[in-house]
Amino acid sequence: MLEFQGRFATESACAEYLFARRWPDGFVCPGCGGGRAWLLQTKAFTYECADCGRQTSVTAGTIMHASKLPLTVWFWAAFLMATHSNGISALQLQNQLGLGSYRTAWMLCAKLRRAMVNPEREPLSGLVEADETIIPFRTKNDPVVLPARRSGVGKMLVAGAVEIDGGKPRRARLQVIEGFDKHQLHAFVLGTVAPHTRLVTDDWPSYQDIPAIRHNAITLGPMAAHIALPWIHRLFSNLKRWGLGVYHGLRKTNLQHYLDEFVFRFNRRRTRHAAFVTLLGIGARTAPAPYHVLIRKAA
Numbered sequence: 001m002l003e004f005q006g007r008f009a010t011e012s013a014c015a016e017y018l019f020a021r022r023w024p025d026g027f028v029c030p031g032c033g034g035g036r037a038w039l040l041q042t043k044a045f046t047y048e049c050a051d052c053g054r055q056t057s058v059t060a061g062t063i064m065h066a067s068k069l070p071l072t073v074w075f076w077a078a079f080l081m082a083t084h085s086n087g088i089s090a091l092q093l094q095n096q097l098g099l100g101s102y103r104t105a106w107m108l109c110a111k112l113r114r115a116m117v118n119p120e121r122e123p124l125s126g127l128v129e130a131d132e133t134i135i136p137f138r139t140k141n142d143p144v145v146l147p148a149r150r151s152g153v154g155k156m157l158v159a160g161a162v163e164i165d166g167g168k169p170r171r172a173r174l175q176v177i178e179g180f181d182k183h184q185l186h187a188f189v190l191g192t193v194a195p196h197t198r199l200v201t202d203d204w205p206s207y208q209d210i211p212a213i214r215h216n217a218i219t220l221g222p223m224a225a226h227i228a229l230p231w232i233h234r235l236f237s238n239l240k241r242w243g244l245g246v247y248h249g250l251r252k253t254n255l256q257h258y259l260d261e262f263v264f265r266f267n268r269r270r271t272r273h274a275a276f277v278t279l280l281g282i283g284a285r286t287a288p289a290p291y292h293v294l295i296r297k298a299a
């Protein structure tokens with residue numbers, strides 16, 4: 001954290017980093033391909049092409065573009081969101097960054113959370129455990145009550161899948177669903193896993209006959225689900241604990257965004273310090289540079 005603080009302490013340090021990621025081999029005009037530009041004095045971190053006059057900001061196409069907040073605040077917020085093992089609430093973010101208003105902190109959180117799904121992510125494949133669960137949700141007055149399994153009328157229903165590699169979980173997916181019927185669960189599986197995946201579920205009939213999926217249904221006694229499907233069950237229980245711990249119970253509004261946040265953190269649990277670039281929307285353009293490489297360059 002101190003290393004990060006030292007590396008990205010000023011606006012120009014953040015801007016230099018953005019420049020280097022955008023143009024690793026030097027400036028290239030997105031309009032004409034020209035390689036010469038002037039840094040404008042009047043607009044922050046914006047370059048004007050010497051050939052065609054087009055102006056390009058280092059933040060163009062990122063989540064930070066046209067924001068009035070300093071780059072240092074964006075970098076810090078993304079770093080805290082990505083590295084905090086449980087995530088961070090808007091109030092915590094406001095305190096940590098010394099932001100003047102809760103509203104600003106909330107907007108930052110909301111924008112960063114929306115950046116947590118990569119639209120080009122690869123489907124799960126190989127061996128995948130899938131199951132569904134009911135999440136008790138919080139309203140202003142109601143206490144959090146966990147209803148009986150699969151009696152989820154009016155509750156928050158979530159489908160989940162975990163990819164297993166060598167007996168260990170790799171990536172996960174979670175999705176809000178409307179019901180536990182065949183239509184909903186088939187759509188979830190087909191949108192989540194690659195063809196010819198070996199899918200392991202319990203013997204709930206809605207999982208049967210999914211096209212192009214090799215399905216292994218396990219008949220469970222009432223207590224055996226966590227043994228037959230250990231990883232998806234661990235994921236669900238961690239999700240519920242996280243929802244209670246960080247948010248004091250998840251709310252129905254924006255539930256999918258919270259699921260995305262949980263999955264983002266789970267899928268990057270071993271590369272958290274490098275994940276901030278993904279949140280800032282600057283990770284996709286070039287191959288991600290591991291954080292220790294950045295530190296070495298700076299030293």
Ligand SMILES: [Zn+2]
Nearest residue numbers: 029032049052
């Ligand atoms: Zn140009």
